[in-house]
Amino acid sequence: MLTVINPATEEPLAELEQAGVEETDAAVARAKEAFPAWKAVGPSDRARLLRRLATLVEEHGEELARIESRNVGKPISGARAEVGMVAQVFHFYAGAIDKHYGESIPVDGGVDVTFREPLGVVGLIVPWNFPLNISSWKLGPSLACGNTVVLKPAELTPMSALRLAELVLEAGIPEGVVNVLVGKGSVVGTRLVQHPDVAKIGFTGSTEVGRTVMGGAAATIKRVTLELGGKSANVVFADADLEQAAAAAPYAVFDNAGQDCCARSRILVERSAYDRFAELLIEATRGVKVGDPEDDATEMGPLISAAQRETVSSFVEGDPLFRGVAPDGAGFWFPCTLVEASNDDRIARDEVFGPVAALIPFADEADAIRLANDTPYGLSGSIWTRNGARALRVARAVEAGVLSVNSNSSVRVSTPFGGMKQSGFGRELGMHALEGYSEVKNVFLSTEG
Numbered sequence: 001m002l003t004v005i006n007p008a009t010e011e012p013l014a015e016l017e018q019a020g021v022e023e024t025d026a027a028v029a030r031a032k033e034a035f036p037a038w039k040a041v042g043p044s045d046r047a048r049l050l051r052r053l054a055t056l057v058e059e060h061g062e063e064l065a066r067i068e069s070r071n072v073g074k075p076i077s078g079a080r081a082e083v084g085m086v087a088q089v090f091h092f093y094a095g096a097i098d099k100h101y102g103e104s105i106p107v108d109g110g111v112d113v114t115f116r117e118p119l120g121v122v123g124l125i126v127p128w129n130f131p132l133n134i135s136s137w138k139l140g141p142s143l144a145c146g147n148t149v150v151l152k153p154a155e156l157t158p159m160s161a162l163r164l165a166e167l168v169l170e171a172g173i174p175e176g177v178v179n180v181l182v183g184k185g186s187v188v189g190t191r192l193v194q195h196p197d198v199a200k201i202g203f204t205g206s207t208e209v210g211r212t213v214m215g216g217a218a219a220t221i222k223r224v225t226l227e228l229g230g231k232s233a234n235v236v237f238a239d240a241d242l243e244q245a246a247a248a249a250p251y252a253v254f255d256n257a258g259q260d261c262c263a264r265s266r267i268l269v270e271r272s273a274y275d276r277f278a279e280l281l282i283e284a285t286r287g288v289k290v291g292d293p294e295d296d297a298t299e300m301g302p303l304i305s306a307a308q309r310e311t312v313s314s315f316v317e318g319d320p321l322f323r324g325v326a327p328d329g330a331g332f333w334f335p336c337t338l339v340e341a342s343n344d345d346r347i348a349r350d351e352v353f354g355p356v357a358a359l360i361p362f363a364d365e366a367d368a369i370r371l372a373n374d375t376p377y378g379l380s381g382s383i384w385t386r387n388g389a390r391a392l393r394v395a396r397a398v399e400a401g402v403l404s405v406n407s408n409s410s411v412r413v414s415t416p417f418g419g420m421k422q423s424g425f426g427r428e429l430g431m432h433a434l435e436g437y438s439e440v441k442n443v444f445l446s447t448e449g
């Protein structure tokens with residue numbers, strides 16, 4: 001049995017049966033059986049079903065947000081916004097179904113057309129930091145393209161996916177199209193990766209496990225999309241609006257208690273503005289409201305687990321530049337922490353996945369780009385400057401898949417999201433995600449004779 005815990009209180013939320021290899025095989029078989037009929041559903045009907053699911057998510061928005069907040073320990077205001085995005089994702093992919101065109105290509109002697117074919121059964125493996133959101137990013141395009149799915153939420157946070165599976169059926173999506181399995185990554189995840197009837201794995205998680213998934217997928221030449229870790233830079237030039245950049249910076253690291261693959265956890269600041277920016281950043285960080293996730297005003301909750309808190313603690317040695325406050329007692333609390341560092345320090349190399357940010361000075365534009373790229377990761381990042389040409393120059397030079405200028409917001413339903421380098425490959429969200437859940441088929445029709 002799996003005991004699911006509320007990380008803010010350490011109280012159990014549920015006791016769940018865990019699937020093993022046998023249950024995984026049975027779920028894949030159900031998805032395989034459901035595939036031909038789901039593939040045959042006409043685009044307008046499939047769109048109607050996805051739209052109904054989006055509406056049900058909206059109607060159950062508060063309930064889903066509460067489930068997510070209690071299971072992940074995330075502030076209720078953030079959980080509401082995330083559930084809002086889940087509904088938008090299903091609305092978007094409902095609308096995308098009849099816009100995912102094939103082509104007609106000029107050829108000699110006939111007509112050549114391409115079709116976007118579904119892959120079949122896809123395995124979706126998601127982490128614990130944004131359980132419902134990331135599930136929807138994969139489910140939306142998978143279903144829109146006509147695939148059937150087996151979704152494996154993280155062991156720590158299965159609650160919202162289980163509720164979503166009920167809403168999927170209520171929306172009228174046939175049995176077997178979406179199968180949710182609660183179970184261990186090493187058992188259910190591994191089996192999905194190995195299973196010959198699974199055509200693709202959509203994986204979000206750590207780079208370490210992503211590497212194993214990619215290796216395992218080779219045996220059956222499975223397609224993979226890998227959304228992995230990050231160590232993103234928030235680059236602040238001296239000519240930026242420093243007040244605005246400093247006011248926004250804490251939320252780019254401490255949102256979701258730093259358990260965010262896009263966390264801008266390396267704050268690179270031009271040396272001439274460093275002292276002023278550090279002062280402003282400390283003040284802004286002091287203002288982050290840490291506490292009960294169920295309180296509407298809370299901005300940061302606890303970490304997901306005791307193990308995660310231990311890992312995060314190991315990154316803070318000695319006296320940091322700033323340490324905020326966090327509740328005592330039950331719950332896996334950790335305060336917002338700012339550390340002065342060089343880009344070679346462990347805090348600047350490894351993903352912390354907690355509310356600890358490294359403040360690092362740079363000399364000039366070339367140095368900023370060098371430092372931003374001096375990491376095996378390449379997921380996200382920000383550039384703060386009033387010089388538009390510089391903003392574009394640096395954005396083109398930084399090796400990351402998703403960047404923002406004078407903003408830390410880089411995730412939108414309609415725009416592509418994903419990494420470069422060891423942050424993975426493939427794109428989620430927007431029309432781009434449909435490429436990862438379909439195959440191009442080319443058909444030539446002779447018009448001769």
Ligand code: NAD
Pocket residue numbers: 125126127128129130134152153154155183184185186188189190193204205206207209210212213226227228229230260261351353379419423424
């Ligand atoms: P994790 O890699 O430990 O687990 C992710 C998922 O993989 C879980 O469902 C887990 O059960 C499963 N899993 C574990 N071992 C497996 C195996 N051998 N085969 C198949 N599946 C297996 O990651 P986590 O700790 O849940 O999440 C945190 C990590 O996720 C961080 O590194 C973070 O950066 C990353 N992340 C990336 C993105 C992104 O879009 N790039 C988004 C969120 C989180």
